[in-house]
Amino acid sequence: MDIFRIKNIVNALMGFVETKVELYKIQFKEEIAKALSILVLVFMFAMIGMLFILFLSHFISHMLNDAFENDYIGYLIVTGLYLVIGIVTYLLRNQIKDSVMDMMFPDEESESEEEYE
Numbered sequence: 001m002d003i004f005r006i007k008n009i010v011n012a013l014m015g016f017v018e019t020k021v022e023l024y025k026i027q028f029k030e031e032i033a034k035a036l037s038i039l040v041l042v043f044m045f046a047m048i049g050m051l052f053i054l055f056l057s058h059f060i061s062h063m064l065n066d067a068f069e070n071d072y073i074g075y076l077i078v079t080g081l082y083l084v085i086g087i088v089t090y091l092l093r094n095q096i097k098d099s100v101m102d103m104m105f106p107d108e109e110s111e112s113e114e115e116y117e
Helices: 002-068 073-091 093-104 106-116
Strands: none
Touching: 002 073, 073 093, 093 106
């Protein structure tokens, strides 16, 4: 009789473990689906933003060309503006990276600082 009881306990335990594994699989799939949906949305907004900036830049360049009565000075000014923005971004890249990491993982920074002390 003890053998049957142990066998039942083992079967119940195996069923519990299999159920837990399936639950973790489902939770993992849900997290992946959420992450992918957020990634798709971010990509779409980035593309829309890039197109907006492209057409706005083109519009401003034409307006400056008309204002200066020249065919190229507006494009030169807008390009120079983007060059300055790029240089400033490059110089501040570490601060930008740190602030993005703080926004994404606010709790982990305090833990990593404690490890270095």
